[in-house]
Amino acid sequence: MKALMNIKWKHYINYVVVGAFTIYLAYMAFAGDMPRSQTTLYTDIGVTIILAVSLSMVVGFLGELSLGHAGFMCVGAYVGGKLAATFTEMFTDLNEYIIFVIALTVGGLAAMLCGFIIGLPALRLRGDYLAIVTLAFGEIVRIIFLNSGGVFGDQSGMKTPRLDRQILPFISFILVLVTLFVTQNIIRSKHGRAITAIRDSEIAAKATGINVTKYKLMVFAIAALFAGIAGVLSSYTENKIQAATYDYNYSIEMLVIVVLGGMGSINGAIVASVLITYINNVLQTQLQGNMAVLKNLIYAIVLIVIVIYNNAPALKGFRETYNIKNLFSKIFAKKHDPSKVHDDEAKWDRVPTKIDIDEVLSVDIQTGSPYAPDKSEKEKN
Amino acid sequence: MSKVVLKTENLGISFGGLKAVQDLNLEIHEGQLYGLVGPNGAGKTTVFNMITGVYKPTTGKFWLDGENLTGKKQETINHKGIARTFQNIRLFNNMTVIRNVLVGLHNQKEFRCSMLESILRLPRHFKTEKAMRERAKEILRIVGLEEERNNLSCSLPYGKQRKLEIARALATNPKLLCLDEPAAGMNPHETEELMDIVRRISSEYKITILLIEHDMKFVSGLCDEITVLNFGTVLAQGTPDVALNDPEVIKAYIGG
Amino acid sequence: MEQIITTLINGLSAGGTYAMIALGYTMVYGIAKMLNFAHGDVIMVGAYTIFIFFTMLGNPLIGLLIAVVLCMLLGITIERLAYRPLRGASPLAVLITAIGVSYLLQALAQIVFGADIKRPVFFDFGKISVFGLSIAVSTLITLIASAIIMVVLSLFVKYTRTGRAMIAVSEDRGAAELMGISVNKIIVITFAIGSALAAVAGFFMIWKAPSVSPTLGALPGIKAFAAAVIGGIGSLPGAMLGGILMGIVGAFSNSFEFTAPYTDAIVFAVLILILLVRPSGLLGKKRREKV
Numbered sequence: 024m025k026a027l028m029n030i031k032w033k034h035y036i037n038y039v040v041v042g043a044f045t046i047y048l049a050y051m052a053f054a055g056d057m058p059r060s061q062t063t064l065y066t067d068i069g070v071t072i073i074l075a076v077s078l079s080m081v082v083g084f085l086g087e088l089s090l091g092h093a094g095f096m097c098v099g100a101y102v103g104g105k106l107a108a109t110f111t112e113m114f115t116d117l118n119e120y121i122i123f124v125i126a127l128t129v130g131g132l133a134a135m136l137c138g139f140i141i142g143l144p145a146l147r148l149r150g151d152y153l154a155i156v157t158l159a160f161g162e163i164v165r166i167i168f169l170n171s172g173g174v175f176g177d178q179s180g181m182k183t184p185r186l187d188r189q190i191l192p193f194i195s196f197i198l199v200l201v202t203l204f205v206t207q208n209i210i211r212s213k214h215g216r217a218i219t220a221i222r223d224s225e226i227a228a229k230a231t232g233i234n235v236t237k238y239k240l241m242v243f244a245i246a247a248l249f250a251g252i253a254g255v256l257s258s259y260t261e262n263k264i265q266a267a268t269y270d271y272n273y274s275i276e277m278l279v280i281v282v283l284g285g286m287g288s289i290n291g292a293i294v295a296s297v298l299i300t301y302i303n304n305v306l307q308t309q310l311q312g313n314m315a316v317l318k319n320l321i322y323a324i325v326l327i328v329i330v331i332y333n334n335a336p337a338l339k340g341f342r343e344t345y346n347i348k349n350l351f352s353k354i355f356a357k358k359h360d361p362s363k364v365h366d367d368e369a370k371w372d373r374v375p376t377k378i379d380i381d382e383v384l385s386v387d388i389q390t391g392s393p394y395a396p397d398k399s400e401k402e403k404n
Numbered sequence: 405m406s407k408v409v410l411k412t413e414n415l416g417i418s419f420g421g422l423k424a425v426q427d428l429n430l431e432i433h434e435g436q437l438y439g440l441v442g443p444n445g446a447g448k449t450t451v452f453n454m455i456t457g458v459y460k461p462t463t464g465k466f467w468l469d470g471e472n473l474t475g476k477k478q479e480t481i482n483h484k485g486i487a488r489t490f491q492n493i494r495l496f497n498n499m500t501v502i503r504n505v506l507v508g509l510h511n512q513k514e515f516r517c518s519m520l521e522s523i524l525r526l527p528r529h530f531k532t533e534k535a536m537r538e539r540a541k542e543i544l545r546i547v548g549l550e551e552e553r554n555n556l557s558c559s560l561p562y563g564k565q566r567k568l569e570i571a572r573a574l575a576t577n578p579k580l581l582c583l584d585e586p587a588a589g590m591n592p593h594e595t596e597e598l599m600d601i602v603r604r605i606s607s608e609y610k611i612t613i614l615l616i617e618h619d620m621k622f623v624s625g626l627c628d629e630i631t632v633l634n635f636g637t638v639l640a641q642g643t644p645d646v647a648l649n650d651p652e653v654i655k656a657y658i659g660g
Numbered sequence: 661m662e663q664i665i666t667t668l669i670n671g672l673s674a675g676g677t678y679a680m681i682a683l684g685y686t687m688v689y690g691i692a693k694m695l696n697f698a699h700g701d702v703i704m705v706g707a708y709t710i711f712i713f714f715t716m717l718g719n720p721l722i723g724l725l726i727a728v729v730l731c732m733l734l735g736i737t738i739e740r741l742a743y744r745p746l747r748g749a750s751p752l753a754v755l756i757t758a759i760g761v762s763y764l765l766q767a768l769a770q771i772v773f774g775a776d777i778k779r780p781v782f783f784d785f786g787k788i789s790v791f792g793l794s795i796a797v798s799t800l801i802t803l804i805a806s807a808i809i810m811v812v813l814s815l816f817v818k819y820t821r822t823g824r825a826m827i828a829v830s831e832d833r834g835a836a837e838l839m840g841i842s843v844n845k846i847i848v849i850t851f852a853i854g855s856a857l858a859a860v861a862g863f864f865m866i867w868k869a870p871s872v873s874p875t876l877g878a879l880p881g882i883k884a885f886a887a888a889v890i891g892g893i894g895s896l897p898g899a900m901l902g903g904i905l906m907g908i909v910g911a912f913s914n915s916f917e918f919t920a921p922y923t924d925a926i927v928f929a930v931l932i933l934i935l936l937v938r939p940s941g942l943l944g945k946k947r948r949e950k951v
Contacts, residue, residue: 088752144932147939150751151695155889156935158882159928170921205523212522212529213510213536216499220507223496230456230490232482232511232576241519271882275759282756287498316770323763327742330760334753335745 069195094161099254103130138247508575675907676806700881892944
């Protein structure tokens with residue numbers, strides 16, 4: 024009982040909210056009368072959350088810019104979808120849910136392997152260089168699947184099996200819970216500390232004995248695993264999957280969600296996923312025909328305004344005066360009191376990220392090549 | 405004489421045509437407080453960068469406890485027992501003070517806990533986390549930062565940030581602790597405190613210390629042996645009194 | 661043999677176009693220290709402008725002139741409204757804004773011009789025979805024009821006051837400012853030049869493959885950025901080299917039936933391989949983090 028009292032409920036709020044919604048979806052699946060628009064929306068939200076949370080591991084916690092998340096998703100969708108299609112044909116008496124689980128595992132693992140491979144250049148490249156390599160990877164994967172010569176469908180797509188539309192949202196949110204469980208438990212452990220240490224200062228992390236190679240590869244692989252799982256899930260939502268869905272624009276959309284949610288914040292990524300998917304969905308259904316393009320316009324303007332508002336150095340004073348967070352803390356007059364915080368349990372989920380211009384733009388931090396030492400080191404003192 | 409902890413033999417590195425450090429021969433004994441001094445650009449930090457694996461030496465070798473570590477990776481060298489601080493402070497800025505130290509404890513054998521155990525939240529995870537926090541608090545007590553352990557490290561004043569770097573390095577359980585200008589930017593009072601801390605680390609925890617410092621009072625007050633570098637070559641070696649009074653050294657510092 | 665030389669010339673010509681776009685990326689990156697994701701869409705705006713004035717006046721060259729001016733204004737406007745407020749903010753924020761601008765331009769184009777593909781056909785000079793090789797005249801003109809533009813740009817950067825100021829800003833913005841160089845002015849000039857080049861590139865692109873659509877610039881933009889990275893981003897000769905390399909690889913890949921569908925994949929694979937061997941690109945400067 025005492026143990027229950029000691030739990031910081033604040034840290035588990037996301038499980039509670041997502042869990043409650045999952046139960047609601049289970050109930051709705053049982054009732055079996057969700058309209059199609061809703062099943063699609065909820066499943067999409069689930070897929071987006073999985074993608075955004077896993078991408079936020081790479082971008083927000085490890086501090087590496089990745090523009091190829093859709094590529095991993097593509098691998099999962101095609102490998103998992105192909106496997107499911109083949110199994111459904113070959114073993115007609117096999118339960119479709121068993122096939123789904125197998126497809127999920129295999130698709131996820133295939134994407135994980137790709138994540139591991141794309142993690143290798145991440146050891147040598149940083150910032151924009153890594154961004155373009157991951158983007159290139161995503162495009163390569165997509166083009167290969169698109170022109171697979173019949174193995175993975177043709178130019179018009181690949182046929183995949185489908186699950187009951189009523190149950191799909193529920194499954195999607197179960198997978199969201201799994202994703203949350205894994206990523207959050209990694210982040211809130213000594214391994215998460217090591218990962219964020221690499222983000223804050225790779226050099227200091229190395230000097231402190233952190234195995235940077237191991238953790239970078241691990242984060243890329245795990246993020247890819249979940250992207251792959253999201254891919255398999257997405258392949259089950261339509262009768263046919265199309266490679267064009269998984270182009271770099273999709274990766275960029277995910278990055279935008281992670282950034283809008285606040286880098287290094289899992290809850291932020293969830294909220295932004297829900298919001299953006301929902302807005303997309305509403306705009307898409309409300310704006311018909313020629314007006315459909317207005318969706319992109321609104322999206323673009325909102326994006327620009329939010330980013331400039333949140334980041335422009337000139338608006339700093341304004342932000343500090345009219346900040347929702349500050350207003351709240353003024354109302355509740357709650358101040359951060361270090362002595363009341365249980366050691367190192369504060370700031371687990373919300374680690375503010377400040378990526379220095381130098382770190383993102385630093386081209387190459389290999390060691391062992393010529394560089395005039397000592398001179399510039401003195402500047403600081 | 406006690407056993408040799410760090411030994412370098414003809415250690416040297418050149419960048420392009422520039423010989424930043426040449427023919428460095430050091431022998432640091434267990435429990436010693438060893439100083440590396442010299443004017444700006446003498447190559448002191450470069451020596452640190454070589455023995456911590458940031459740069460690969462172009463000539464020579466070095467040994468820690470008789471084990472050749474030349475050309476090993478930074479992580480490996482740290483695991484073997486060389487820890488360092490940085491001249492321009494490199495803390496994990498977005499983390500709390502205690503968390504910085506916890507990162508330092510990451511590789512200790514007694515705190516081993518695989519990622520799978522952490523994901524599944526097996527009992528070992530909770531046990532290690534608790535033990536790690538206790539140890540981190542102990543270490544913070546040494547440098548006097550226990551009270552501030554839940555503040556963000558970037559919010560600490562400069563002098564305390566330097567102390568936190570020392571604590572983080574200590575957490576990796578080193579045999580040799582390399583301090584790169586630990587007193588830079590500190591006021592006289594803080595410098596006094598720091599000298600006390602360094603002495604205690606050396607005497608109570610039996611850790612050999614190699615330090616770079618500009619403050620001659622600091623060096624002569626602490627170190628029992630020093631090496632003076634200038635333009636990458638050794639000018640003098642010996643006890644502070646002898647080495648600092650060497651005519652070559654005086655010439656290098658005063659000029660002429 | 662003839663086949664190879666023809667392919668090579670086609671590749672050089674396509675590479676010249678890529679190089680022109682890549683120059684825009686690399687100059688902006690070198691001087692404003694940001695990845696201008698919307699650069700590809702400036703090409704698209706240029707292409708539409710050329711198309712409209714071509715249908716109105718029947719002469720694509722006047723269209724090109726207007727497009728160059730319009731794109732310069734567009735580049736300057738984008739810089740002023742979207743990027744300048746964020747100077748000094750985290751580079752990721754700037755990148756996201758640039759993505760936003762890219763979306764915005766595409767959406768606007770779709771609203772104004774519609775989503776359908778326009779197919780303007782400019783002068784068709786046919787093919788001529790050079791040393792027994794049959795080459796399209798448009799290819800030759802593209803090749804020669806891009807060579808001239810690159811030479812002029814190199815000379816401009818090297819020998820004019822403005823050009824040298826640009827180098828100074830790219831090396832060290834703070835120091836350049838202390839030397840009395842107006843950084844804002846230099847950045848505006850950079851955006852103007854880059855956008856003008858984009859308009860020219862747009863002209864050659866739709867001359868060769870007559871199709872104008874709102875997403876016209878997206879993929880060439882990404883590929884040109886890849887070219888700039890291959891050459892070493894921030895380096896002008898690097899962007900030219902990278903662009904030409906990309907054009908040649910693409911042309912050869914397109915000339916074989918079994919590799920043609922994978923051309924883009926091959927081009928990107930070359931990028932990854934080059935970066936693995938030389939992490940800062942072919943001609944890029946190595947920047948090392950100080951310890």
